[in-house]
Amino acid sequence: xxxxxxxxxxxxxxxxxxxxxxxxxxxxxxxxxxxxxxxxxxxxxxxxxxxxxxxxxxxxxxxxxxxxxxxxxxxxxxxxxxxxxxxxxxxxxxxxxxxxxxxxxxxxxxxxxxxxxxxxxxxxxxxxxxxxxxxxxxxxxxxxxxxxxxxxxxxxxxxxxxxxxxxxxxxxxxxxxxxxxxxxxxxxxxxxxxxxxxxxxxxxxxxxxxxxxxxxxxxxxxxxxxxxxxxxxxxxxxxxxxxxxxxxxxxxxxxxxxxxxx
DNA sequence: ATGGTAGTGTAACTA
Numbered sequence: 062x063x064x065x066x067x068x069x070x071x072x073x074x075x076x077x078x079x080x081x082x083x084x085x086x087x088x089x090x091x092x093x094x095x096x097x098x099x100x101x102x103x104x105x106x107x108x109x110x111x112x113x114x115x116x117x118x119x120x121x122x123x124x125x126x127x128x129x130x131x132x133x134x135x136x137x138x139x140x141x142x143x144x145x146x147x148x149x150x151x152x153x154x155x156x157x158x159x160x161x162x163x164x165x166x167x168x169x170x171x172x173x174x175x176x177x178x179x180x181x182x183x184x185x186x187x188x189x190x191x192x193x194x195x196x197x198x199x200x201x202x203x204x205x206x207x208x209x210x211x212x213x214x215x216x217x218x219x220x221x222x223x224x225x226x227x228x229x230x231x232x233x234x235x236x237x238x239x240x241x242x243x244x245x246x247x248x249x250x251x252x253x254x255x256x257x258x259x260x261x262x263x264x265x266x267x268x269x270x271x272x273x274x275x276x277x278x279x280x281x282x283x284x285x286x287x288x289x290x291x292x293x294x295x296x297x298x299x300x301x302x303x304x305x306x307x308x309x310x311x312x313x314x315x316x317x318x319x320x321x322x323x
Numbered sequence: 324a325t326g327g328t329a330g331t332g333t334a335a336c337t338a
Contacts, residue, residue: 070338071330095338097331122331123338173338213338269338270328313329313338 062132062159062323063087064166066209066284068094068267068314072103072127075312080107082305088318089131090157092168094211096125103127120150126170126210133158141169143191151188159323162205164292167195169210174231182231185213189240196244199289205323206289208249211314213283214241216251219262220282232283249287252319256299264301267314275306284317295321 065088069075072093083091091113096103098119105115112131118139119125128134134155141152151170156163169192174185199206215233218224227233245251257264265280274280288296302316 074330095330122336175338272327310329 062089062157062164062321063318064090064164064207064209064286064321065316065318066092066094066168066211066286067316068170068211068284068312070095070097070312070314072096072098074310076104076107078305078308078311080111082302082316083108083111083113083129086302086316086318090166091129091316092153092166092210093127093129094125094168094170094314096127097122098125116153116155118150118153120148123149124170125150126153126168128153128155128166128168130155130157141188141191142195144187147188159321162323164321164323165199165202165204165206167199167206167208169208169212171211171213173213174237177229177231177234182234185231186236186240189237189244193240193244193247196249196287197247200247200249203291204289205292205295205321207286207292207319207321209284209286209317209319211283212241212285214238214285215281215283216241216285220265222262222265222277222279222281227281232281245287248290250290250293250296252286252288252293252296252299253282253301253317256296256319257301264303266301266317268306270313284314286317286319288319292321295323297322
């Protein structure tokens, strides 16, 4: 079972890239972030025509998430628990039926949090605490769980080409990294770090559109795949589709993926 | 300190 995450930065502007990448990469499950579309306006047709079921959780103009699946999906849950007043569409969860076992997939678009300090940063840290609580519940199931998406967290200096430039940024501030570690240290495995070992800096998953970041390989690693122990036992590979950043009108993120024997 | 680019949606915001 191949599970992928892709921040498309606007589904309407990225349909060409997504419909070219899906048949090429052949994932079984994809979580999308930043669809920037209400559910009714999501272009499901061209994706369904390629064999994928579409489950969206959108909002107008910003954020928004979706799960695409070629396998049977049950128990789709939208919204991260813990704050009924939170209107931002950033979390979707589903149970996917594999040949050998069921896998819970949690897709997320964690708040950016800039500028920090400020209310947006407070919201980010609150959201991370809610995610930590949900992550603990998912781990307690002792089932295969894959929690993946755009975390908007640079975990370590080696995850940025120029970490010093991120020192004051909400993606790299010490409280952000500590909150991420509190989740990982519950017992999750960082699939990209394990599956795609890299001696020096990188690998990266995001390159800004500005300042020729891609041409200069000035990237960061902020799209992550966390595996429960039962999912990590089944991991057969993981990777980053880096080439996707080089095409015509690409997203500023590239897809990340993990392959499980499931 | 500023501005550089992109998407949504058509002004101003988010990233």
